Amino acid sequence: MSKFVIVGDSTCDLTKELREEHKIEYCKMKVSWRTKDGVDHEMDADLDWPEMSHAEFFDLLAGGTRVFTTQVTEQEFDRVFTEHLEKGEDILYIGCSGKLSASVSLAQRLINEKFSKKYPERKIYAVDPYIACMGQGRILLDAADLRDQGKTIDEIRDYIETYRNCYHQVATLESLDTLARAGRVKASKAFFGNLFGVKPILISDAVGNNVASEKQKGRRNALLRVVELVKTEVVKPEEQICWISDAESRPEDLELVVSNLKAIPFKDVRVVPMGPIIGASTGKGTLCVYFKGDEVTYVEQ
Numbered sequence: 001m002s003k004f005v006i007v008g009d010s011t012c013d014l015t016k017e018l019r020e021e022h023k024i025e026y027c028k029m030k031v032s033w034r035t036k037d038g039v040d041h042e043m044d045a046d047l048d049w050p051e052m053s054h055a056e057f058f059d060l061l062a063g064g065t066r067v068f069t070t071q072v073t074e075q076e077f078d079r080v081f082t083e084h085l086e087k088g089e090d091i092l093y094i095g096c097s098g099k100l101s102a103s104v105s106l107a108q109r110l111i112n113e114k115f116s117k118k119y120p121e122r123k124i125y126a127v128d129p130y131i132a133c134m135g136q137g138r139i140l141l142d143a144a145d146l147r148d149q150g151k152t153i154d155e156i157r158d159y160i161e162t163y164r165n166c167y168h169q170v171a172t173l174e175s176l177d178t179l180a181r182a183g184r185v186k187a188s189k190a191f192f193g194n195l196f197g198v199k200p201i202l203i204s205d206a207v208g209n210n211v212a213s214e215k216q217k218g219r220r221n222a223l224l225r226v227v228e229l230v231k232t233e234v235v236k237p238e239e240q241i242c243w244i245s246d247a248e249s250r251p252e253d254l255e256l257v258v259s260n261l262k263a264i265p266f267k268d269v270r271v272v273p274m275g276p277i278i279g280a281s282t283g284k285g286t287l288c289v290y291f292k293g294d295e296v297t298y299v300e301q
Contacts, residue, residue, distance in 0.1 A: 002123065004090035004153045006144055007080060009072050009103055010045035011096040012137040013245045013275045019047075022144035027072045027080050027093075029103070031276050033065050045069065045276045054273045058248040058284040067280040071096075072103040077110055081124070085115065090123040090153050094140050094160065096277075097208030098128040125157050128164075130208035133278045134245040135167045135290045165296045169204040170229045171288035172222040201225055202288075204296070211300045223253055226289055227260040233293040234264065240292055242266040247274040247286040257287060266291075 006022075008014060010029040019026065032042040043051045052060075061067060072095070084091055095104040107126035115124050129139045139160060146156045199222035200212045216222040230242070242261055246254055254271065261269045274286060 002090050002153070003088070004092055004123070004147070005084045006140060006147060007084075007091060007093040008136065008140045009093075009095050009101075010047060010275055010277045011101065011132045012047075012094075012140055013134045013272050013278065014047065014137045014140060015272055016048050018137075018141065018272075022141055024140050024144055025080060025084075027076045027095075027103075029072055029076075029101075029277050030070045031067050031280055032070075033060070033067045035065070047275050049273075055248055057276055058279060061280065062284040067276075069277050069280050071101045071106065074106065074110060077107055081110075081115055085119045085122055085124070088122075091125065092143065092153050092157060093124075093126045094129050094136065094143060095126060096132045096136060097130055097204070099130075099208035100132050100210065100281075104128045123153055125153065127157055127160050128208065129160060129167070130164045130206065131167050131169060131204045131290075132208075133169070133274065133288050133290070134243040134272055135169050135204060135288075137245075137272070138167055138243055138290050138292075139164065165206050166235075166292050166294065168230075168233055168291055168293045168296065169202070169288060170226050170233070171202040171282075171286060172199055172216075172219075172226050173202060173282055174199070174219070174285035175283065201229070203298075206296045206299045209300050211298075219253065220256070223257050223287070224260065226287070227257060227264075230261065230289055230291055231264055234266075234291050235293045237264050237266045237291070240267060242269045243290045244269065244271045245274040245278070245286075245288040245290070246271055247279045247282060248284050249287050250285070253285075253287065257289070261289070 006024050008026040029045040031045050098104050104126050111124045129136050143156050198215045201214045203211050203213045205211045216225050
């Protein structure tokens with residue numbers, strides 16, 4: 001059986017500990033912004049936060065700074081893929097939802113036009129998981145578990161393409177302003193207008209769009225509604241870990257969600273810091289919950 005590496009990207013929100021434990025690599029995107037005094041900044045969307053702390057980044061967003069993001073570049077795919085292909089390893093890249101980033105489509109093009117021609121003996125796959133953030137991270141973790149159980153790269157690719165719509169996202173944001181500016185959610189202005197105190201509930205649809213599915217009056221109601229939707233949609237919680245990606249929410253907000261989720265019989269409830277790419281599109285205070293349930297079939301029109 002050929003050895004293969006599992007690769008994500010900066011939207012997967014996997015901590016260094018999780019990546020090392022499960023032997024998962026990732027391709028880095030970039031973020032950039034201009035400060036109020038006109039100075040331009042750019043840094044790697046590094047999930048280990050070496051250049052700026054998690055809190056500093058989200059305070060920057062909360063202060064009104066517009067942070068721009070990039071997809072994975074051809075040069076970054078060259079760097080990461082070539083390293084493993086030269087070692088004789090196959091590659092399974094599970095990128096950000098294709099509705100939110102062009103990274104998977106670029107990887108597929110590079111595979112067809114370059115990597116497969118240079119390394120014809122290697123299997124190189126780029127899979128769209130139809131989700132991002134820790135939903136994508138959860139798929140990467142499951143892929144690593146399947147690899148460790150002895151499944152082949154083809155079996156794991158087929159599993160993801162078969163079951164990717166069973167990975168659910170239920171999230172709430174302080175507002176849709178950041179998402180609307182970034183073009184990451186459809187019809188947000190028409191749906192919510194400028195109603196004071198309205199907090200959106202965000203899901204990922206069957207093709208990977210972020211969908212503002214409903215609204216709640218007030219932050220607490222929105223947080224409790226997230227838990228209610230998890231309780232309604234989860235399947236076999238005792239067999240899975242519930243994951244939360246958090247963008248510097250208030251401690252009491254995070255505790256409210258965690259304590260209520262622990263009333264559902266999950267194996268565990270774990271929190272990871274939201275990465276800079278997703279965070280730049282959603283803003284400070286975003287709280288996203290990920291779990292497995294029945295197949296998502298809804299597609300926003």
